[in-house]
Each structure stands twice: as C-alpha cells, then as structure tokens.
Amino acid sequence: MIWKCLIVDDEQLSLKIVEKYSKMVEQLEVVATCNNAFKAIEFIKTERIDLIFLDIKMPELLGTSFIRTLAQPPKVIFITSYPEFAVEAFELNAIDYLLKPLSLERFLKAVNKVINMDNQIGERQSDHSRYGHLYFSVNRKMVKILLENILYIESVKDHIKIYRDLDTPLLVKQSLISVQSMLPPHQFLRIHRSFIVPTHRITAFTNHDVEIGKIEIPIGRQFFGQLKKLALQKC
Structure with missing residues (x-):
C-alpha cells in the first residue's frame, strides 16, 4: 500500500525535514504540504489522505483542534516541540508523538508502526505477505528489510547487527529495545539481552542456547520461560 501523506507545520525548516524523510520511504507519497490547519482542512475536502x-502549536488553530474538526480523520503522527500535548494526542488515536528536533531514527520508528498496520492487514488477507518488512537507516539511506529474511538480530554496543539469508550483516545505529518495539511480537522473540530471533527460524533449543540451523545463540536465564511457553503453545 502507498500511504498518501499530508505534512502540516508552520515552521518551514521542520516541514522540509519531514518531507525529506518521507521521500526516503517508498511506501510514503507526500501529496501536499501546508503551513496552517485551515489550508489542510480545505485540501482534505477534495483529496484522499x-x-x-x-504540528500542534500553529497560528489560529491547534493541530489537535484541527483533528477534532474532521468527521473521519486520517492516521496522524504528531510532530511538535511541546511534550505536554502527548496525552491529548493519544486520546485522538495518534499513531505516534514525536518531539522536535526530529531525528531520522525516531521518524522511521513511527513510520514503521504505520507500515506494520499495513502488514497486519496483509497477513489476514494473504499468506505471501504475512511477514512484512521494515525500514532501517543505514549510511543515510533507508534500507528495506524483509522480516522473513532475518536470521537473528544482535546488539553490539550502541548498534545492532541484522543477520539475513545470504547477505552480509546489516549494521544499524539503533538499540535492541527500540528494534524490538518495531517487530511483530508474535514473530520475533528476545532470548537474551543481546539477541532477538524470529520464532519460525528456531530449529531446536536447550536451557542454554537456541539453534537456527547450524547457528547456536545463547539464551538468557530470564528469557527461557517465555521461549518454553511459546513452544508448548505451538505443540
């Protein structure tokens, strides 16, 4: 699915940054940008978004108030300098709430939530798309990773390594906890403070390690119970 996007922000620099990041993701199409909520209201009347x-704090009409004017609002990711509107934003069913200055990593994490929604719809409709994909920022590029190709993920200091079928590991500057929050929990399991594995790849396990083919990955003691429970559920 291509998500048709509208960017609304009265700060030109912020608007340009969001537009730049959006154009790096193939599933996002920026159809328009507006510097105030009233222009956005008029645009939505005639175009699919x-x-x-x-943004939230804009002249004349707050972003949160703008969303309330819409009978059937699109999905929303708020991007603002003000943390105090977060509760109100999530009451409006926001996908995410991002604080300025906006980093590419944080933007990508929010966008992956949207893509995951699309993946979940696809999972219900077709077995061929049930694993989906995510985007990661690597060397200033947005790299698309098919979840079904992941062998395992390893934490290395302040980076992660994503090991894939027939490919060299992908080094991403991101924490393991951050990546774990982006992955579908029914498909991926954390088994160690430094490792996440896709459950469909596990060929065997003991109290001490998980086997993915010929690869042995250690299990942390606190994670073994969850792995055993998962195995019993699938028996």
Missing part, C-alpha cells in the same frame, strides 16, 4: 504528519 491516509496519513498526516501534524
């Missing part, structure tokens, strides 16, 4: 990147 799937996702809005929305």
